[in-house]
Amino acid sequence: MHTFPRCFGPLKWRMAAGLVVCLGSAEFLAGQMLSPAAPEAVSESFATSEGAILAAALLHEADQPSKAAWKPMLQYLAQLHGRSVRPAAGFFKYPYESIGPGYMGGRAFGHWDLTQARLDTVRAAPEHVRRQTLNELAGQQADGLIPGVVTFGVSGHPGAEVLTGTDEPTFKNFKGFPPFWVVAVDAYVEQTGDVALLRQALDAARKQIGWFEANRSVAGGGFYYLDVVKDIWESGVDEGVRFLNRPASPEACIDATAHLYLLYARTADWSRRLGEPDKEWQAKADTLRTFIQTELWDPETGFFYDRWSVRDPKNRHLSFEGMWPVVTGAATPEQARRVIEEHLLNPKEFFAPHPITTVAMSDSKFELRMWRGPVWNCMAYWAARGCARYDHAEGARKIMENALDATAAEFSRSGTLWEFYHPMIGSQSELKRKPSGRNEPCRDYVGHNPLFAMVQLWRESGGRSE
Template identity: 50%
Template sequence: MLAYVASLHQKGTHPATWPFDYEWEDLGPGYVYGNAFGHWDVVHEIIDVLPSYPEHALHQLLNDIKNQEPNGLLPGSIYMPGGLSKRDSVTWNKTTQGHPPLWPLAVQDYVRLTKDSAVIRTFYTPLIRQIAWFENNRKAEGEGFFYNDILLKKWESGVDEGIRFDEVAKGPLACVDATSHVYALYQIAAQWARQLGLDARYYEKRATDLRTFIQTGLYVPADGMFYDSWAVKDPALRNLPFESMWPVVTGAATPAQANQYIDKYLLNKTVFLTDHPIATVGRRDPKFELRMWRGPAWNSMAYWAARGCLHYGRKDAAKIILEKALDDSAKQFKRTGTIWEFYNPLGGKPEDVKRKPNTKYNTPCRDYLGHNPLIEMARLYDSIK
C-alpha cells in the first residue's frame, strides 16, 4: 500500500509551469474535479514526502506561497489544466475563499528535519501577511476567528457541508477550527520573529489571548468538549464534529482539557474511535451519516488527531488511532487496489459511502492523495509502537 502511495506522489508531480516556480503536485489522479494544487491537501502531501524528498517538499511550500494576494489571502485550490475535468485553463478564487493555514506547521517540520533554519526568512513575511488577512477579513465578533462557511458556505474550512453550519444563523462568529488555526499562526510567528531577531511581543500577546479564549470561551467544562462560540452559548446547537479536536492538535488546550478530550472522545468507540478512525462526526451523534464529512473517516484527520495526542505525551492514544487507520486502509487497498479519498468509519466498503448526493460525484474518489499521508502515518506509528 505504501509503495502505491509513493507511486501516486510520482504520478501526481508535474513540471514547473505558471503559476508555479517549481514542479507541483496535484491531489491525485482520481480527483473528480481534475488537476488541482493547494488547500490543506498539499500540506498533507508535503508532510508525507518530507523525509524522503525534502527538496520536493520545500518546493511545494514555495509554490503554496507564490500566489499570495497583496492583502495576504492565500488561495485555496488552484485548478490546473488536465486530469478528469479536462480543464484547459488555470483558475482559482482570489477574493472570498482561503484555506486552513496549516502550511507553517509543515515549514516547522521541514526546519526540524533538515536544520535549514535559513528558509524562515523566506516564509516569515507570507506568514505575517496571512495573519493580517485573517485579522482584517476573518475576525469574529469579540474574540476568535471564523471561516466563511458560516457566511457563504464556500467551505473554506475544508469541511464541505459540515454539520456545524446546518442550523446556526449567519454571522462573524468564532469557529473552533479557525480560531485554533490562527492561534498556531501567532505561535509560529512569535517563534520565527525571535529567531530572526525581530520584535515578537505582539504575536506572543495574541497567542496568549487566543489560548485563553479557546480554553474558556470555546470550552464547556461539564462536557469536556470544545465547541464553536454559538454552541457554547446554546446547548441545542451542540454536536460532536471532529473539528473540536483542533485545540488539542495546536496545543491550545490545557493538559487537563486535552487528556479529558482524548479519553472521553478520541478514544471513545461511540464517538471518534470508529473501526476506521477518526469519524468526522461522533458515532453517537444524531447527525452521523455515511456521507462526506458527516461521518466518514479521512486519514489526514486521523494523522492530525495522533499529532495532537503526541503533543500532550499520549503515545498510547496516537498508537491506537494510527494503527486502526493504517490497518483498515491496507485492508481496503488489498480488496480494491486503490487509495480512497475517505473511508467507511464502520469498517465497511468505501464504495458504500456517499460523497455529494446532489452531484454526479457521489462516491469517494479513487487514487486520492491529498488526504492520505499514509507514509508519514506509518513512520509516526513505527516511532511510537
C-alpha cells in the first residue's frame, strides 16, 4: 500500500506521468506513485483523473489507525469513491461524484447521498468537496429551489429509468429535498479554514429558505414534504410508514420542520461570521425550535412525531425521523436524553445488532423492506451525530462501532457495500427494496455509506484503535 501525503488547507491536485501531486497554496508538498502501472490503472478503473486522486487520498485515510477488520471495506470504499467521479457535464463546471457505480438509476448526483459523500471525503480531499458543493449550487433555480437529484444519461420516472446514452441532465420529479448540504459546507470550512465559500453558500441558503417558505410552510406552523399529500417521496424516505394514514391537508412533518430549523440556524451563523445581519434568521430559528419542542413532542412516549400523529396516537409509528430534532439541535437537553436513551439505544427499538433501524423493531409496521426496518449506515451516522451533539459520547461510539463492525462482517461475506443492511446481521437476500422494479438493495453503493466519517466520529467519541 502506497502512503499518501496529508495536506492541510485548500488543496490543488494534479495527475502527471502517473504521479499524484498534492500542491499547497504556494508550495509543492509531495508526490507518490498510485501503483507500478498507474497510467493504465487510471484509464481502466476511473473515469477521471480526479477520481483516481480521490481514491488515492482515501486509501491513505484507510491506513490510519482504527480496527483491522474495518480496513478492507475502507479500502474498497476508497476505490468506489474514485469510480463514482464522472466528467463534468450539463451545468456542472467540475467532475461530479455520483452516488455509486451500483445504483440502479444510473449516474445520479444529489440528495442525502451527496452530502454524506462530502462528509466522507472532506478530510482526505477538501478541494473535491468544494467542487461538489459548487456543482450542486450551480443547479439552483431563480426561485431558490436546489434540485434534489440530477441524473445523467437516463430518462423516465424514478424506478423506471431508461439509459439514453447522452450527458444531458435530467431532474427527477422531486421538488424540495432535505437541505442538509449546509452541513457539508460547515465541514469543509472547519477542515480548511477557507471561509470564501461561505459567501456563495449564504446567498444560496437565503434563496432556498425563500423557496421553502413559499412552497412548503404550514399555516399553523412548521414545514412539510410532499410525501404528506402524495407518493412523491420528497423526504427521501420512499413509502415510509408515517404516511400510511395521511392527514387531509398538509401538516407539519417532523423531518421537514427540523431540517428547516437547521437551515435557519446555519444561515444565522454564517451571517454572523460574514458580518451580515443575522437577527431575522436567528428569530426564525428560535420560533421554529420552540414549535418543535412544544407541538411535535409527546412527553408520554418521549419521542418526536409529525403533528397529525402527536394529536392522534393511533397514527403514530416509531420511525427514525423522530430523531431529527436531536441531530439538528432543536430538542431540549432533556428531550434529547429521552430520545437517545429510551429509543435510539434501546435494543428493543432502534438499537439492533446493526443499528439504527429505520422503524423500531417493536413497531407493528417493522419489516425487512426498504425504509420500513432495514439499516442505512448514513442514518446510523446522523443518529450518532445527534448523540455527540448532546454530549452522549458513549451512545455515539456504540452506534458507530456496532454499525462499522456489522458492515465489515457483511463485506467479508459479500465483497461489496450495500445500499441498506439487515438489522439482525442476517442474509442480505432477505431484504426487499420495492415491489415494483428492482426488489433488492443495490450493491457498490457509495452515497449511503459514509464509513470514513463514521470511523472519524467513532474516534472522536472515544473509540480506541487496535
